[in-house]
Amino acid sequence: MDRxxxxxxxxRSRRVWLLDLDNTLHDATLHAFPRINEAMSRYVAELLGLxxxxxxxxxxxxxxxxGATLLGLVRHHGVDPAHFLRETHRFxxxxxxxxxxxxxxxxxxxxxxxxxxxxxxxxxxxTAVLDALGVKHLVHRVVSIESMRFAGRIQPKPSRxxxxxxxxxxxxxxxxxxxxxxxxANLYSARSIGIRTVLVTGIEGRVATKKxxxxxxxxxxxxxxxxxxxxxxxxxxxxxxxxx
Numbered sequence: 001m002d003r004x005x006x007x008x009x010x011x012r013s014r015r016v017w018l019l020d021l022d023n024t025l026h027d028a029t030l031h032a033f034p035r036i037n038e039a040m041s042r043y044v045a046e047l048l049g050l051x052x053x054x055x056x057x058x059x060x061x062x063x064x065x066x067g068a069t070l071l072g073l074v075r076h077h078g079v080d081p082a083h084f085l086r087e088t089h090r091f092x093x094x095x096x097x098x099x100x101x102x103x104x105x106x107x108x109x110x111x112x113x114x115x116x117x118x119x120x121x122x123x124x125x126x127t128a129v130l131d132a133l134g135v136k137h138l139v140h141r142v143v144s145i146e147s148m149r150f151a152g153r154i155q156p157k158p159s160r161x162x163x164x165x166x167x168x169x170x171x172x173x174x175x176x177x178x179x180x181x182x183x184x185a186n187l188y189s190a191r192s193i194g195i196r197t198v199l200v201t202g203i204e205g206r207v208a209t210k211k212x213x214x215x216x217x218x219x220x221x222x223x224x225x226x227x228x229x230x231x232x233x234x235x236x237x238x239x240x241x242x243x244x
Contacts, residue, residue: 015113
């Protein structure tokens, strides 16, 4: 707080864009996710001595139940999170896994305020993806799953407690933040604590699932829908950049 003027300082007064990574800033369904899922299933198979199909089923079950395979492995098998994340997200050919959209750089550059990547992926993976997309220099901060540990356990999206801590760490207010994400559950949690919300319904070039028919608008838990982050500068200014 700037006490001399009785107004928020520069950091607190600026808009903060909380940007999801996979299937928001880039389409992860074609290359990245299959490789990650394969690596996770292999990790589970080696850890528990399971056949590949049983390991894959267990991985999927933990993901559906806890929102992240890692949480199930930590809870039921005492897995070291750092080791799991390192072994399942290490790709030497990242540029081949990420399809670069030439419009993304300009779209992010035009977003007013700070740009923060908020992802349930590990930091090294997130940084590599941003580098492959050519937008790493446009991101002010990466909040990855390693930094979502509170009260002795990992609390990734859609944890409201985690989002409150992120807002506090950014020295801003929830009403000045906008979460841009492809997962409605994450957006619902964000909206419940006062963060504004934008749903990315489908990366351009990938047809959105027909089941994705959520309503958006003023007063709803999702305030705006866009097909791609590249549409944000054009479509997001009036709906979510109103002064709180």
